[in-house]
Amino acid sequence: MERKYWVPALEKANDILLLISEHPAELKLIDLSKQLEINKSSMFTLLNTMEALQWVVREKDSTYSLGSKLGAWGNAFFKQFSLIDRFRKEAAVTKQTLLETIQLAKLEQQEVLYLAKEEMPSPVRIASEPGKKLPAHATALGKAMLAWLDHTEFGALYAEEALTPSLTQHTLRSREELLRDLASVRETGCAFDREEAVMGFCCVAAPIRDGDGRVVAAISCSMFKHEWEQKRELAKQEICALAKRLSQS
Structure with a gap:
């Protein structure tokens, strides 16, 4: 590196x-100092800070000895794989109901990172x-997670009024537009993408929560625009139900 x-x-x-x-409850400050030079x-200073951070x-x-914070991180690390496994099992059923591709993602700063998907055969690959x-x-997945950030977290991510990049002519272009959309997400419990990420595709997404109620990921269903009006309500119901099953009550 x-x-x-x-x-x-x-x-x-x-x-x-x-x-x-490697040596829990065995080494004192002087031992660590000598062995690590x-x-x-x-x-x-390092130990004092690390102790304060747990x-x-x-x-x-x-x-x-190692602190409790590392234990929590370890659990979080393995939970993400547990979530992917549960997603694959549950989404495999949902995709057969909707006959559409289901996706799982998490939020990383101003982007969504795709973690897994259950895909239906299609001439066009999402x-x-x-x-x-x-x-x-620009995505329903992203909006499903951004909607639950507090004011400070959201402001740190979107300090400027203009939103970039624009992926299609329908992509939200201002912070004000995004805030209005996120208010709707909080009201309805799901988010929509109407050709905002890819022309010709629409999407519905819902948040996944951990045991403390925090949004940790989101799932979505994408489909061709011409199928959207016919399947929109069913997709909304199925995706919200799937998100609830994947959330830790």
């Missing part, structure tokens, strides 16, 4: 965590392969 933008303090923190993970002053715990004998990203404001 290119080290041009490397952060040495993060590398040191990583080395500390690795060493503690980090001076005691820097080690004290990355590490200082035991009664002044040795260190460009939503796992790993692909699209601007959140």
